Amino acid sequence: MPTAQRSWSQCVQHTAQGFDTTPLQTLSGSIPTDLRGTLYRNGPARLERSGRQVGHWFDGDGAVLAVKFTDTGAAGTYKYVQTAGYQAEEKADRYLYSGYGSHGSESWLGRWKGLKNAANTSVLATTDKLLALWEGGMPHEMDLETLDTVGLNALDQLTSKTPFSAHPKVDPKTYEIFNFGVSFGPKTQLHLYRCNPQGTIVQTRAHDLKGATMLHDFALVGRYLIFCLPPLKLDLLPLAARIKTFSEALVWTPELGTEILVFDRNTLELVTRFTTEPWFQWHFGNGEERSDGTVCLELIRYEDFQTNQFVRDIPQGNAEPIVPSRLVHLQFQPTATNPLLCWETLWDRSCEFPTVNPHVVGKAWRYSYFSTHRPDAKPGELYEAFARLDRQSGQVTVSDCGPEQYISETLYAPGHNERHSQNDRGWLLSTVYNAPEQRSEVWIHDAASDLAEPICTIALPEVIPLGFHGTVHGVQRP
Template sequence: MTLAPSRSAADRPATWERSDWASAFRNVGTELTDQAVVPARGAIPPELAGTLYRNGPGRLERGGQWVHHPFDGDGMITALQFEGGEARLSNRFVRTQGWQAEEAADRFLYRGVFGTQKPGGPLANAFDLRLKNIANTHVVQLGDTLLALWEAAEPHALDPRSLETRGITLLDGVLKPGEAFSAHPRFDPGHHSAPRMVTFGVKTGPRSTIRLMEFAAADDAASGVRAGQLLAERRDTMAGFAFLHDFAITPNWAVFLQNAMAFNPLPYLLGQKGAAQCLASKPGERGRFWLVPRPGSSAAQRYPQPLEVPAPEGFVFHHLNAFEDAASGELVIDSIFYADFPSIGPGQDFRDVDFETVPEGQLQRCRIDLEKAGTDPAGAVRCDWLEQRCCEFAMVNPQRQGLDARFAWMAVTEQERGNAPLQAFEKLDLASGERRFWSAAPRGYVSEPVMVPRPGAAGEDDGWLLAVVWNGARCASDLVILNAADLSEQAVLELPLAIPHGLHGSWVAARTPCA
């Protein structure tokens, strides 16, 4: 059975079954290599040439014990290569040191950041502060290396074709062993003359330090710069604990939102909770935007500025985009806000989560008056809703990263208000507010969409939307290809693989013969 897309999700009630949604949480029991996949419906656009990479937890149970939270699962990379209207599928677990040790032991040997405990109760877990680098959050290509990312430690290097794990990489000495490296880099399409990968690492504490790093994303024979070379960096310190998963960039700024969070490490030290379970929002306190000048930009000599978010409470995992509004002189950032930090406490089963008690993510635009920021910080930021339907995993055309974008694509709920599993995709016109939908309901559950521009695209929305969708009807995953302009279905590929609900992914275009 294939998924039947609806024409519009805008006026339909929520239609989902917990058993369908929860059936995606499973161990991946096979690794495939270059397996041909043909459309069950439609046809693959012949111009679609490149590889879609996805990362996410692929191992959720060992020795009969389940992880406490899926974010503690071991990373597995899925690659779908497209060429000439055909597709081939490969998948591999990232062979981290922890994965190999636990595979051999067939039990958990490490605690998980999100609450997974080793067998033996608190006494067996107390004061064991080792972190298992699970490499499960994102996957990007930098030069000839694929990077599997997990933000609490160094990246793992993989072969882009075979997905073979080469091992931990310190990026030619840029990182120190164990140094945090973000799982959410931003790719600058060329604001500083050539494409760059901009990313960061955070050292947290009573005062937190952000290390901003910019790497060449492509070789430049004329200058001798090679892809993966560190081009610029800076370090800045902010007061208070900083839990930062994502950030946004413009040509001149890196924009961070420091959520109003407190961290009480005692339950973690005593073996009662995972580190992330020791985080809590500070009631009534506001988050703060930090505007960090990018090295080499016209703002490079300015000091980072903390600016309070107007909303009294809230939490942000992901940003859509940011840009500098030339007409108003404002810095604009679009982010997905939650009313509070969503978490799964001890004793709760993540498969039984009550969505009605978990705050929904909603897209909000904040405009920062850069002139007022220096004289009236309290009045420098104003915010308005862009989308109040529950949403996540929003993105713009990658060529508009850091620029004023007309369109956004995101995963959303089938219902208009309240929280629920993500079952649809939305294209939002950020200028007019017009919305288009494609729905996988009632038995499909969507993941992060990746917008792929058509080669020689005539417009910002000229391209495709690619996404892995969990098909509860056949307990396996589909790859859906949609027209990015109107979300009309181009093809559905029924994958011979059951991929658990995942996290982030990326598209790497095929190289042209003269590239």
């Protein structure tokens, strides 16, 4: 069982209050003149209510941070997504609804009230709206400027049975948005979506899966949408009887192997599916289809599902031990009769949150970014460093944020005048919890530098609990 509280717990366990649009104080350096647009980030902002804690980090109520960079400086806004479940629980001042790893009520009878859309995982910004995403339900629409919640948005086609996951991919050339959702019932189905740049679904297709599993992310790779289904089985009876949560009912079954499904991005039809060795991933970094038809994927690989337990324990303020993960390159020929896999480890220190320049999503790219541990990280620590992989040279440059400087996912913001190139002349944006100062900050690094120091740090007026994913909106499009 976890014991001592880690320094990061002050941030993770902080119940956010939120704030209206506020000018932000620059702590060091200055905002680059060609960094414009808005950084949006989503994450669980409340993990406790009336003395009761959520059962899993994934079940905290979502709040969205916006940091807008203008000619007169940076301004920040931070607001809870006003979901129906959040509002009802605010009113009742207690948890009412179940989540991914939480029973809504301590009493067994109280567990039948239903599932809360936590709206806490990521955001998707279109020209006219911001969508707060959660993989078990519909997106919540928010105002791009004020972050006021408009309400659930079905994107013209979603229903209560067809969720819209939290890892959509935007094609950098056509601005089409691809995404998926998994529905459970007599059949487990994978729903594929193609949306126009405004976020309206224009094409859907449902495919039966072999069994109930969990799917968090996918990759847009050239002509394909690629899914790697981990060998998880859902223990249905205790889940149906509300004895176990969804998270608790997921059973690691390595003998099933990981199944790879390849779909045509234009027709959403299945191209091929095959089963191979078992592994688990939360996230893909990117993928490309080479001229000979070979598919290359970058992902963070785990050897089992222990990572779920690590993430579950985070609300308690400690999580031990660090679960090993590595950044890997995976290659295969989707049209071959026997599409043998070829693996290469690119970084073998525990890592997560892989990202790339949004201009290169789904196609050849040079630089990958990811969070990682400092070399001497103690068991139970979260990430205090991020890194850039140069895929041409294989060189990894680590940016050590320092002890007890806890970093969120690092996002690439193209320079305002940047055109697509392989040089990544833009900016890397992260939120960091400075534990000694008990302050949340926004750090800006020059993506083309040695990453030794941020060129600018900005204070946020309130501690922002470490979150999951975000996006940078309103920057130069390729």
